[in-house]
Amino acid sequence: MAKSTLFFLLLLLGLVAFWVGRQRSRRVAAGNIRTLHSLPGHYGFFTALWCVAPALILFSFWLLFETSILKQLVISGLPEDLRSQSPEQLGLLINEVRNVAKGKDASLSEPFVQQAAREYVRLQGLSNALLSVLVLSAAAFGTLIARQRIRASLRARNHVETALKVVLVACSLVAILTTVGILLSVLFESLRFFRLVPIMEFLFGLDWSPQMAIRPDQVGPSGAFGAVPLFAGTLLISAIAMAVAVPIGLLSAIYLAEYASPRVRAVGKPLLEILAGVPTVVYGFFAALTVAPFVRDLALSLGLEASSESALAAGLVMGVMIIPFVSSLSDDFINAVPQSLRDGAYALGATQSETIRNVVIPAALPGIVGGILLAVSRAIGETMIVVMAAGLAANLTANPLQAVTTVTTQIVTLLIGDQEFDSPKTLAAFALGLVLFLATLALNIIAMHIVRKYREQYE
Amino acid sequence: MNRIARPLVSRRTVEIVRASLKRRHAAEKRFRLYGQISIGLGLVMLFVLLVSIVSHGYPAFSQTYIGLGVHIDAATIDPDGRRDPEVLANADYAALLKRSLAELFPEVKDRAEKRALYRLLSAGAGYRVRDMVVAKPELIGTTTRIWIPASSDVDMLQKGHFDRKAAESERRIGDRELAWIDRLVAEGRLERRFNRDFFTSGDSRDPEQAGVWGALMGSFLTVLVTLGLSLPIGVAAAIYLEEFAPRNRWVDFIEVNINNLAAVPSIVFGLLGLAVFINFFGVPRSSPLVGGLVLTLMTLPVIIIAARSALKAVPPSIREAAMGVGASQMQTVFHHVVPLAFPGMLTGAIIGMSRALGESAPLLMVGMVAFIVDIPRGIFDPATVLPVQIYLWADSPERGFVERTSAAILVLLTFLIVMNGLAVYLRRRYERRW
Numbered sequence: 001m002a003k004s005t006l007f008f009l010l011l012l013l014g015l016v017a018f019w020v021g022r023q024r025s026r027r028v029a030a031g032n033i034r035t036l037h038s039l040p041g042h043y044g045f046f047t048a049l050w051c052v053a054p055a056l057i058l059f060s061f062w063l064l065f066e067t068s069i070l071k072q073l074v075i076s077g078l079p080e081d082l083r084s085q086s087p088e089q090l091g092l093l094i095n096e097v098r099n100v101a102k103g104k105d106a107s108l109s110e111p112f113v114q115q116a117a118r119e120y121v122r123l124q125g126l127s128n129a130l131l132s133v134l135v136l137s138a139a140a141f142g143t144l145i146a147r148q149r150i151r152a153s154l155r156a157r158n159h160v161e162t163a164l165k166v167v168l169v170a171c172s173l174v175a176i177l178t179t180v181g182i183l184l185s186v187l188f189e190s191l192r193f194f195r196l197v198p199i200m201e202f203l204f205g206l207d208w209s210p211q212m213a214i215r216p217d218q219v220g221p222s223g224a225f226g227a228v229p230l231f232a233g234t235l236l237i238s239a240i241a242m243a244v245a246v247p248i249g250l251l252s253a254i255y256l257a258e259y260a261s262p263r264v265r266a267v268g269k270p271l272l273e274i275l276a277g278v279p280t281v282v283y284g285f286f287a288a289l290t291v292a293p294f295v296r297d298l299a300l301s302l303g304l305e306a307s308s309e310s311a312l313a314a315g316l317v318m319g320v321m322i323i324p325f326v327s328s329l330s331d332d333f334i335n336a337v338p339q340s341l342r343d344g345a346y347a348l349g350a351t352q353s354e355t356i357r358n359v360v361i362p363a364a365l366p367g368i369v370g371g372i373l374l375a376v377s378r379a380i381g382e383t384m385i386v387v388m389a390a391g392l393a394a395n396l397t398a399n400p401l402q403a404v405t406t407v408t409t410q411i412v413t414l415l416i417g418d419q420e421f422d423s424p425k426t427l428a429a430f431a432l433g434l435v436l437f438l439a440t441l442a443l444n445i446i447a448m449h450i451v452r453k454y455r456e457q458y459e
Numbered sequence: 460m461n462r463i464a465r466p467l468v469s470r471r472t473v474e475i476v477r478a479s480l481k482r483r484h485a486a487e488k489r490f491r492l493y494g495q496i497s498i499g500l501g502l503v504m505l506f507v508l509l510v511s512i513v514s515h516g517y518p519a520f521s522q523t524y525i526g527l528g529v530h531i532d533a534a535t536i537d538p539d540g541r542r543d544p545e546v547l548a549n550a551d552y553a554a555l556l557k558r559s560l561a562e563l564f565p566e567v568k569d570r571a572e573k574r575a576l577y578r579l580l581s582a583g584a585g586y587r588v589r590d591m592v593v594a595k596p597e598l599i600g601t602t603t604r605i606w607i608p609a610s611s612d613v614d615m616l617q618k619g620h621f622d623r624k625a626a627e628s629e630r631r632i633g634d635r636e637l638a639w640i641d642r643l644v645a646e647g648r649l650e651r652r653f654n655r656d657f658f659t660s661g662d663s664r665d666p667e668q669a670g671v672w673g674a675l676m677g678s679f680l681t682v683l684v685t686l687g688l689s690l691p692i693g694v695a696a697a698i699y700l701e702e703f704a705p706r707n708r709w710v711d712f713i714e715v716n717i718n719n720l721a722a723v724p725s726i727v728f729g730l731l732g733l734a735v736f737i738n739f740f741g742v743p744r745s746s747p748l749v750g751g752l753v754l755t756l757m758t759l760p761v762i763i764i765a766a767r768s769a770l771k772a773v774p775p776s777i778r779e780a781a782m783g784v785g786a787s788q789m790q791t792v793f794h795h796v797v798p799l800a801f802p803g804m805l806t807g808a809i810i811g812m813s814r815a816l817g818e819s820a821p822l823l824m825v826g827m828v829a830f831i832v833d834i835p836r837g838i839f840d841p842a843t844v845l846p847v848q849i850y851l852w853a854d855s856p857e858r859g860f861v862e863r864t865s866a867a868i869l870v871l872l873t874f875l876i877v878m879n880g881l882a883v884y885l886r887r888r889y890e891r892r893w
Binding site: 186416 | 476483487489490491493494495496498500502504505507508511512515692695696698699704712713715716718719720723724725726727728730731733734740741756759760763787788789813816817818819820823828847849850853854861864868871879
């Protein structure tokens, strides 16, 4: 039986179990459901839970381990000389077997592959049949047990609610699991990378050229993994972006919060926020198509040397993307400053701008700084704009008219295309990912701490 | 001593203030102006962005077609006359087109010249005739006027992207081709028509055949997976954190985690997807399933935060009333609080989905950047999504892809506007002030 059919059948059985449990509780109550501890529906849910939950757990464990066990079985069925191959070649062979088993034209494959594929299909059929029998009998057995347990005094509602609560807790744990998953996945691969390339060389090396010979007998560059040019490039582009976003975002937030009439505010704020809703790939295209040539032509007309993939173009566009981020956060914090502070300043004779500069902004400063830090973390992690508009050459320069490359650009270029999981080239992407994750994590935690502290002040 | 040293007629404070007023009011005006200028700058950027995309993109919605009188010759495509669908599907339709082009330009004799002549047509022109004939076999043996897509170079020339006056060696289209095209125009055989193929076909190496349908289906499937996973998980997590969780360090830790995940760069989620979903669990690469899983993790914080604020907005009196008539806590939450908070949760989910729809960086990591011509049929098929398609086209050197890219961006923006509009509508329609 196909797995999806089995799954839907299981859900159907759950419905049946619900009905069985409800009927049973009515029978037990002999028509007077007030003698029951819970509503008949709760008994139904109780039975359905016993029917579906154990079977589903079995199902998911089976799915988790089926592939690797099948693979081991197929490998053990292969001739001796094939089994002693390197793991990569064996993996390729298994893929071939799987493709043939899935119905790829087998006439081109070697006979032992065809035989293995037949074996694979047979084992798969066996596994599916076994799984169906086990899951269905677990469901039936669970239903029977639950039905037996139904008494008038059974606290079905409490059981069901406990189970539901477990589900709710599990869902809220997904966030933690994600963080752990991110950490583990980048950490493990990075550790493998640092075994090949010393961590000091990676963090402080000045030369980045990850292209290297793939096979040992190939002639090619040996690869250098000094990431300082990437960090410098990332910081340069982020600095340009912040130089655009902070003044524009902050001043427009001040204007919208303090000066603008309600009508202007109602129009201006959503319009600015459209900028945040535009997908980053659109900004990237815009940067590459319109802004970069414009910057280059402008620089050339001023007699300056400029690359067509200048850091300035990418930084400018990234700054535009971040404007609404800075402005909406600052707007929140400026609005949170109590009116009494402003009134106090007006009473002393300050003009509106003096009030804003000397009272409102200092009062809102911690929040604004937190918001700016969050914006910096976003600029550092932004990918598509720099992939499309910044260069690939790792220049160590502070000249915004030259091409620089960034951490995110390199991660993308290292991981797109052919990859094998043992080359330092691929692993380097994970090491860069680790640095990126830790940097943004630090920024976020500091920013959230500042913001939270500040919020408490006026609440 | 000071007091005595002062001049007898002291300047009063009022006068000092009055003297400085002019300067201070000027500063006030300047400050106000700075604010106006920065808002103006922001809006100008938005305007320039949109104008640049629209002006590059709208020509792609039309395409140059060449009208040819094609004789659908039974001897060429159906030699044994049995109208066998198998035979019809594999026949050489390009030959028919070549013949009718040759009839139009009888002076073209040379083989190389002939080949150049056929290159005026799209490389996929034969398939278009095939689809027509397979759908309507009674056309066989007749002569019909068919509008065939022109090649991308002809299209670009007609849209004015090539300079006709440039030296021949610098043009993609030579003088000979120019003469042919001018003759076709004079005979009324060259026309700009609505480009339906753009919305109905998958990716292609040839700009004139490339369409967004495959990417749209990929996006649809990916977002469907994302919605199906992130809405239930996100709502459940929000319910737990808002309604049941005790205030302790453990729950604080979960909250810090959620807030932090909301600010983690999206590309890091791509690394997670590659290492965990693909390499560890063996989810098929490039499939909407793996893309949807990655985007689920990415949008969960957005949905959880929105759902929590929706739950927070339900007044405690509702809960107390339910408890008062004897509902359990679970019943209170699921029968009363969640239904009232649901529109708010849905709004958050739509906004999360619109973010997922526009996301591309993490999907590059899990292999959704492959060149895929087929339209994906299920969540296990290799697929690409609209933003990644935009990225791929933006990288292509052909001039024709510039306008395709912009047009695909317009399609993407349309979807985003519709989704955000829906969210705003829902919020207005169901927002309740308690």
